Amino acid sequence: MKFVIAPDSFKGGLTAKQAAETMAAGIKRVYPDAEYALVPMADGGEGTVQSLVDATAGQLVTAQVHDPFDHLTNADYGMLGDGHTAVIEMAAASGIQFINDQTANPLVTTTYGTGELILDAIKRGAKKIIIGIGGSATVDGGAGMAQALGVKLLKADGKPIGFGGGALADLDRIDVSQVDPRVAQATIAIASDVTNPLTGDDGAAPVFGPQKGATPEMVKTLDHNLHHYAQVIARDTGRNIEQAAGAGAAGGLGAGLLAFTNAQMEHGVELVINATGLKEKAAGADFVFTGEGGIDFQTKFGKTPYGVAKACKSVAHQAPVIVLAGNIGKGVDSLYTKDAIDAIFATPAGAKPLAKALEDARQDIAQTAENVARLIKATRQ
Template sequence: MHEPSILIASDSFKGSASSFRVAELIERGIRRVLPRACVKRLAIADGGEGTVDAVIAARSGEIREVDVLGPLGDPVRARYGLFDRGCAIIEMAEAAGITLMEQNRANALLASSYGTGQLIGDALDAGVRHIYVGLGGSATSDGGCGMAKALGARFLNASGEDVGPGLAGLRDLARIDLAGLDPRLADAEIVAITDVTNPLTGPSGAVTIYGPQKGIDVRDVGVADSWMRSYARVLEAVYRRDVDTVPGAGAAGGLGAALTAFCGARIERGIEFVLDAIHIDEALDGVDLVITGEGHMDAQSAFGKAPVGVARRAKARGIPVVAVVGGRAEDLGEVYESGIDLVIPTVIRPSTLEECMEDAVTLLPIAGESAARAFFLGTRARRVSRP
């Protein structure tokens, strides 16, 4: 029998295992069935958690650590990556992520993306002129004004005084002063990478859709969105451009809009950027089976999430794809239509979410074994069906 070549390219299982760790554990299970298989492992992400590690590992880059201000102004140690002599990859969540603060109304209104601007500034100081900013896992809903403040913009009220931090500060915004904006931005290429296409405001906007999960009271959403609409009008007056409806403008609490306006950034799909950056098309050469995955798979996984991005690349070559997941929705029709052939949940007995996360070291190898046995069964069935 031909010893198969298997590529494992799974997203992280958030709170449980990194992309690297998921692949390692799945391989353990594969080797219970196919001990001599050629197994390749690639870390992947979609612009959120794990993006820096995935790109830096694939491109032999370096990690840089910087002291910046967190979402509530407390000092945090944030990481970003340098690669390809002049490129940087930043995860905004390193400086302004939802795990860095408690989610409540007061914090949600004050949370700032200032630290993300400091990371961009540090990259510019390092001589970088190509900067990629991942927009996942945000704690903020400040429209990216904190990021712009860190790069020299001033946000002023009707009396010419600086407005306060966060979404609450936008309530008093009257004009933006760009006199101090870092001039190096004009010569830099900045790309925002995200898996969402939400506009800045309205029923599908940053505050309405993502605000409550960050702590904004649902009763305050309408008023808070009106502050964001006012901010969008000020941006349009300054730049003579409507960034409100740009797909992805509402990503990371509106940071997508700010990067577009203040930094001239373009917005790209996160998973496509990462897959190109890690050279997945080359990794697929000669592969017989792809195993991908994520912590929870549902209908939204078909729209820009990492496993489906991997599946589409694999299916273009006719390679079967198995997804190993922590949990799944009942209906995965759109996921299957997007290129995934089989979904294997890791849950094997009644368990709480916390228990499943703690048991990943046991459950992921079992799922990897199941994926390998399904592949072996399919291979044998093809041999039997031949005339």
């Protein structure tokens, strides 16, 4: 019998790898001699780097880069087991964890450190880069990222503009002649399910700016500046990115990547499925276990358990897909389809405070996995 175990992390409790190992430990109490394929998963958000490193026997790399306020910090990214694919979470260098209520100011915060991570990965031999762009502290349109890659964003007097969304008002012209040629040779897959354009009512500034400290007046300024930025990009590079789906993601970092690198938007969970080889590992599976900290009706819109279920059912049609979750929310009935999820089980053993549930996560997940395995065994006798 073959079990494929491919969960996301249980945030605050277990990494995806730990969750997979814990589920396997519970099932092995019932099926000690079964075949097990453990595939740590993610959906392109927080935890993607660690999951892909674990799933591919890769390694974490630490680089000294600049945070959103241009201060030095250390940030990790992953080099996958194939030796030529890097995975980066932009939040590691440019994330919202670097700001607070007193310091948040998207007029000045920059994605420069994210560009430094991309460049470091390319210099280490990365030919493909997967970049998760959630959790940013910035609304600079990816301008800082571009500057780190060698793109010259110049004022009318030929001097570089400053950092942050506020500085985009000074942009007069763009010079890409000094960009390292290896940047153009690398392919970048942007892991994002955000479809917002760069500007307008649904753009980066109105939708995401307030989360990063933008006042209503700042939102107007940022949206105006991003429109100007997009116009200069179109004129000087020939790339029209202002209304591109996903251009507004991460305060417009999506736009910067589309404008200045060989990038394209992709669904996060699908990127992880491909990078981990999940479908190949799921071939011949008898049962699939997946899960994460919480599951509800939104899970079908790009979350890990639903993506895993669809992928595994495409190669192991008869294998039931079982989800273990720390919390089961509203609307999960919509997840039950013949080509997706077959059963969902809550893992906490009884009602308990969140802190206690996180403390008990490992033993509760293992016990639930064992209980499901015992049910499977009983129905097969």
